[in-house]
Amino acid sequence: MIAELGHAALWLAAALAALQMASGFLALRAAEGSEIAALVRPSAIVQGALASFSFAMLLWLFAVTDLSVKLVAANSHSLKPLVFKLSGTWGNHEGSMLLWVTVMSLAGALIALIERRLPDRTMNATLGAQGLVALGFYAFLILSSNPFERLPVPAPEGLGLNPLLQDIGLAFHPPTLYMGYVGLSVAFSFAVGALLTRQVTPDFASAMRPWVLGAWVFLTLGIVAGSYWAYYELGWGGWWFWDPVENASLMPWLAATALLHSTSVLASRDALRVWTIMLGVVAFSMSMVGTFLVRSGILTSVHAFAVDPERGTFILILLGLFIGGALLLFALRANTISEGQRFNATSREGALVFNNVMLSAILAIVLLGTLYPLLTEAFDVRVSVGPPYFNPVGAIFAVPMFAIMAIGPLLRWRQDRVERIRPELSLFAALVLVALIGFGIVANVAILPLLGLALGIGLAVASFLPLRGRSLKRVPLATWGMVVAHFGIAVALLGMASESAFSREKLAAIEPGQTTQVGPWSVTLSDVVPVAGPNWTALEGRLSASYDGSEPVALTPQSRRFWAPPQQTTESALSTRWNGQLYAVIGDRSPDGRWQLRLWWKPFVTLIWYGGLLVALGGALALVGRVITDVRRRRIAARIVERRSDREALA
Amino acid sequence: MSWKVWLPLFLFAGFLGLAAYQLTQPKDDFVESRMVGEALPYFDLPPATGGVEGAATTDFQDGTPKLLNIWASWCLPCIAEAPQLERLKEAGVPIVGIAIRDRPEDVAQFLARHGNPYSRIARDDLSEVQLAIGSSGVPETFVIDGRGYIRYQHIGDIREDDVATLLGELEAAR
Numbered sequence: 001m002i003a004e005l006g007h008a009a010l011w012l013a014a015a016l017a018a019l020q021m022a023s024g025f026l027a028l029r030a031a032e033g034s035e036i037a038a039l040v041r042p043s044a045i046v047q048g049a050l051a052s053f054s055f056a057m058l059l060w061l062f063a064v065t066d067l068s069v070k071l072v073a074a075n076s077h078s079l080k081p082l083v084f085k086l087s088g089t090w091g092n093h094e095g096s097m098l099l100w101v102t103v104m105s106l107a108g109a110l111i112a113l114i115e116r117r118l119p120d121r122t123m124n125a126t127l128g129a130q131g132l133v134a135l136g137f138y139a140f141l142i143l144s145s146n147p148f149e150r151l152p153v154p155a156p157e158g159l160g161l162n163p164l165l166q167d168i169g170l171a172f173h174p175p176t177l178y179m180g181y182v183g184l185s186v187a188f189s190f191a192v193g194a195l196l197t198r199q200v201t202p203d204f205a206s207a208m209r210p211w212v213l214g215a216w217v218f219l220t221l222g223i224v225a226g227s228y229w230a231y232y233e234l235g236w237g238g239w240w241f242w243d244p245v246e247n248a249s250l251m252p253w254l255a256a257t258a259l260l261h262s263t264s265v266l267a268s269r270d271a272l273r274v275w276t277i278m279l280g281v282v283a284f285s286m287s288m289v290g291t292f293l294v295r296s297g298i299l300t301s302v303h304a305f306a307v308d309p310e311r312g313t314f315i316l317i318l319l320g321l322f323i324g325g326a327l328l329l330f331a332l333r334a335n336t337i338s339e340g341q342r343f344n345a346t347s348r349e350g351a352l353v354f355n356n357v358m359l360s361a362i363l364a365i366v367l368l369g370t371l372y373p374l375l376t377e378a379f380d381v382r383v384s385v386g387p388p389y390f391n392p393v394g395a396i397f398a399v400p401m402f403a404i405m406a407i408g409p410l411l412r413w414r415q416d417r418v419e420r421i422r423p424e425l426s427l428f429a430a431l432v433l434v435a436l437i438g439f440g441i442v443a444n445v446a447i448l449p450l451l452g453l454a455l456g457i458g459l460a461v462a463s464f465l466p467l468r469g470r471s472l473k474r475v476p477l478a479t480w481g482m483v484v485a486h487f488g489i490a491v492a493l494l495g496m497a498s499e500s501a502f503s504r505e506k507l508a509a510i511e512p513g514q515t516t517q518v519g520p521w522s523v524t525l526s527d528v529v530p531v532a533g534p535n536w537t538a539l540e541g542r543l544s545a546s547y548d549g550s551e552p553v554a555l556t557p558q559s560r561r562f563w564a565p566p567q568q569t570t571e572s573a574l575s576t577r578w579n580g581q582l583y584a585v586i587g588d589r590s591p592d593g594r595w596q597l598r599l600w601w602k603p604f605v606t607l608i609w610y611g612g613l614l615v616a617l618g619g620a621l622a623l624v625g626r627v628i629t630d631v632r633r634r635r636i637a638a639r640i641v642e643r644r645s646d647r648e649a650l651a
Numbered sequence: 652m653s654w655k656v657w658l659p660l661f662l663f664a665g666f667l668g669l670a671a672y673q674l675t676q677p678k679d680d681f682v683e684s685r686m687v688g689e690a691l692p693y694f695d696l697p698p699a700t701g702g703v704e705g706a707a708t709t710d711f712q713d714g715t716p717k718l719l720n721i722w723a724s725w726c727l728p729c730i731a732e733a734p735q736l737e738r739l740k741e742a743g744v745p746i747v748g749i750a751i752r753d754r755p756e757d758v759a760q761f762l763a764r765h766g767n768p769y770s771r772i773a774r775d776d777l778s779e780v781q782l783a784i785g786s787s788g789v790p791e792t793f794v795i796d797g798r799g800y801i802r803y804q805h806i807g808d809i810r811e812d813d814v815a816t817l818l819g820e821l822e823a824a825r
Binding site for chain 2: 274278281282285289292296298312313316319320323324327328330331334335371374375377378590591
């Protein structure tokens with residue numbers, strides 16, 4: 001019954017998406033205040049409610065482990081802890097697509113409920129576009145990936161969830177990432193709506209900005225969580241592998257970052273109209289391209305989703321319709337939208353445009369690197385593109401970007417002179433230079449980490465310079481957001497550079513009782529003991545690690561065997577200090593009785609994720625600041641209207 | 652500006668075409684060895700269990716073509732191909748087995764249960780030989796000619812239809 005209710009709600013939601021699309025687009029041609037336009041907002045709201053209901057039903061099925069439902073039987077197990085039963089809902093293809101449309105329709109409902117700034121026609125066109133995109137994904141779910149399909153005979157027991165996914169970090173990683181991906185669909189719909197009505201105005205940008213900010217904050221959080229998960233769960237000691245799935249989350253982030261900044265220019269200066277629209281289309285397109293690459297299985301990745309060429313074809317058709325349609329519309333309309341205000345190269349806008357171009361270049365590099373194997377495979381050449389390409393080629397554009405990022409916020413809008421900010425420029429240049437000399441000549445660090453360290457230090461200080469000479473209490477929240485986010489980038493950059501420059505690795509084969517050294521740590525293997533968990537057994541290494549002769553800490557890396565489904569995983573053990581992490585993995589036992597231990601000392605590696613969290617915090621601050629300003633403005637506008645009507649009544 | 656606005660659409664159309672083409676291509680997960688046609692790399696491995704002989708490169712240079720079978724007791728398709736290996740043995744083919752990451756007691760148990768078609772069985776605890784001859788999984792079977800050159804690679808378990816192919820390749824390697 002529960003499954004059928006969920007399935008029915010899904011069909012109804014799809015029908016409402018169709019209604020939303022039809023009424024939204026028809027209202028474009030209808031006269032002002034026509035009846036058809038009155039349907040748009042309610043259908044978006046009800047659609048959001050129905051999709052959420054459907055998702056709640058699937059959650060329920062997973063919570064009670066209803067094994068008559070195929071998806072539950074294939075991905076869950078009655079012995080699993082409840083939290084992983086629930087997270088199993090989105091740990092598979094069908095469930096995650098349902099989560100995708102649920103978030104998308106909720107976003108649509110939210111715009112329909114609260115957005116009042118846009119002209120009605122643009123609003124209707126936007127919701128119409130949102131309905132169209134949602135309808136495509138409903139069709140995909142219902143026709144080729146029905147999560148509510150029943151088994152002819154209920155299974156006696158479920159097959160279980162991939163043990164790598166039975167992790168609390170992963171319970172929250174996909175939902176956050178999806179909110180980011182799908183939040184960008186709102187920007188996409190806004191862009192399409194504005195193209196249809198040709199109303200690309202600062203108001204349009206202010207209406208779109210909170211959505212881009214919100215999506216961007218969630219994307220940032222999702223990427224940070226995913227990176228940390230890969231770092232401690234896969235047991236490979238790395239935090240970013242340039243895997244297609246990671247790139248699939250990075251590309252929308254890069255596009256959204258560029259979009260965020262160009263939206264700011266459009267909102268405050270009425271410039272970069274066409275460019276902003278283009279980025280709005282590109283950002284969500286990157287989310288969809290990423291989804292396609294991952295789900296169709298045409299690229300090999302460590303993230304093995306159930307691969308199905310039929311699904312791949314379906315998503316590809318959706319891509320062709322949505323992205324192709326939006327780009328065609330863009331090509332037809334872009335020339336009729338004027339560029340907007342002009343500005344000088346030495347100005348805030350100039351710096352933002354420069355960084356937009358750099359971000360787009362990095363995006364193009366990541367996209368090319370991700371698609372390159374696909375291209376060569378068409379000529380029967382198998383290649384795999386990895387860090388030797390991405391790191392140096394990306395750095396070509398990242399280095400000037402970080403430099404401009406330090407200076408840009410100090411410049412004035414429209415027109416400025418470099419001489420005005422000479423002291424700040426000199427401070428930044430001096431910091432970078434001292435760090436370059438210090439780390440390069442004294443510590444002999446390799447070129448890429450060296451640049452990272454130097455720019456990171458310079459940027460960390462420079463990101464606070466926009467606050468100089470201002471009363472801190474009166475600085476707007478959005479400015480604080482920018483400062484915190486830029487500082488976060490610097491912190492993350494320092495973490496990445498430090499990890500790559502100063503990491504120490506040791507692969508040792510030792511017997512219990514023996515000690516080995518890695519960096520400043522001496523690690524003793526005391527014992528290896530069997531332990532058991534709720535659905536696994538493991539061999540656990542008992543290590544005691546001492547930093548530079550200080551009080552030893554206990555570490556217990558495990559080599560786990562799950563039995564549903566049978567799989568072996570390594571659980572790394574971490575010891576975190578203020579200045580870095582010790583990372584330990586236990587491997588197999590060699591025939592002579594020694595145990596393989598893999599140890600890393602990674603100085604300041606945690607800065608990567610703290611920096612990422614700061615970036616997200618900055619985005620959240622800016623979002624709150626923008627919303628508060630908006631609410632205030634609305635109140636003032638309402639008061640003016642009130643006074644005017646009072647005056648008229650008195651007269 | 653006029654023509655540039657079409658650029659994204661054209662780029663996207665290119666991607667769409669490429670992706671559509673790749674989707675229609677069958678996914679080929681077999682990794683063929685580049686060592687076919689080359690001399691067998693040097694190795695000298697101990698026996699995999701009691702009562703059998705180990706194997707070395709020199710064993711393949713006595714003038715008779717042989718099969719080199721990469722297998723393991725923990726591998727299910729290896730059980731499936733055991734009857735076919737038995738038939739090849741009955742046809743007079745010397746088969747050298749290399750047990751990958753295995754334990755002597757498990758190897759003995761496997762042989763007791765599924766028969767022993769091998770003339771020699773060596774143990775390769777670190778997949779050294781497996782990697783050196785370009786094998787990416789178990790089971791895989793190589794035809795080695797009498798001078799110790801790799802002539803043919805068979806990926807996956809040997810089915811009934813494959814027996815004739817392997818016999819033909821052995822004949823050709825003579």
